[in-house]
Amino acid sequence: MEEPKRIVIKVGTNVMTNKDNRIVNTVLRKLVDQIATLYERDIMSVLVSSGSVIAGKEVLSNGVDIEDKIIRRQVFSAVGQPRMMRHYYNIFQDYGMRCAQVLATKRDFDPGKHRENMINCYEGLLSEGIIPIANEDDAVSLSMSTFTDNDELASLVAELINADMLILLTDTEGLYTGHPDDEDSEMIKHVTADQKVEHFITESGKGEAEGRGGMKSKLGVAKDAARKNISTFIANGKRENVIVDIVDGIEVGTRITAEDEN
Known part of the structure; x- marks a missing residue:
């Protein structure tokens, strides 16, 4: 496998939170450490990061008196976005690196001026060695302009910047032939x-902490990206050095490709 020059990394909420649904800073630091390692090898990363809603709940620890679920999510996200970026900004700064926030709605990827502006933004940041951190603009997204989840956003970003690789990080090792906790299941x-492997997917039922993505979504997104010749992986974001290992061709997680490589 040829070494990629551009990769998109999506990190889900379950990867970055503990069992109390709080952001774990050490997990974010390990993530940035790997991005910094790749940066030294002239491999640029775009990070698609969940966590803003959870981060907002940490700030608004007493909750909010809003009954509407959509508005409540908008409030948590709007409050949580700066907190998430402060986490990332401080960690990247420790590595002598710069990061930037890029928020988008689904319609920003439609052909036209919005898409052109998105391309120019990403190209400008990447050319300056600045790591874009992408997320859905939950504060203004409406039903017609909402991504299915951040997996879909990551796939669209990968296509937008002509990425060589897309890595979807979750809290399981990859795709299994059954429930990941079953002894008979194999990765x-x-x-x-x-x-056709969709019949293997068994959702755990726990959902993703304040997230919308599941394995079915990840597989669909991964297949779509693979058809566009973007080598795609589903892997455990809590596994040590997982991103660098994937880039180095070490067999990690589930790889999705356009065709059989054998």
């Missing part, structure tokens, strides 16, 4: 875009 190491 599927390689899937092609046209391979």
Whole structure:
């Protein structure tokens, strides 16, 4: 596998939170450490990060008196976005690196001026060695302009910047032939875009802490990206050095490709 020059990394809420649904700073630091390692090798990363809603709940610890779920989520996200960026800004600064926040709604990726502006923004940041941190603009997103989840956003960003690789980090090792906790389940190491493996997916039922993505979504997004010749992986974000290992061609997680490589 040829070394990529641009990769998109999506980190889910379950990766960055503990069992009390609080952001774990050490997890974010390990994530940035790997991005910094790749940066030294002239591999640029775009980070698609969840966590703003959880971060907002940490700030508004007493909750809010808003019954409407959508408005409540908007409030938590709007409050949490600066907190998440402060986490990332401080950690990247420790590595002598710079980061930037890029918020978007789904319509920003439609052909036209919005898309052109998005491309110019990402190209400008990447050319200056600045790590873009992307997230959905929950504060203004409406139903018609909302991403299915951040997996979809990551896939669209990967296509937008002509990324070589897309890594979807979750809290399981990859795609399994059954529930990940079942002893009889085996991890599927390689899937092609046209391979029918959806019947293997068994959602855990726990959901993703304040997230919307599940394995079914990840597989669909991964297949779509693979068809666009973006090598895609689903892997455990809590595994030590997982991103660098994937880039180095070490067999980690589930790889999704356009065609069988054998």
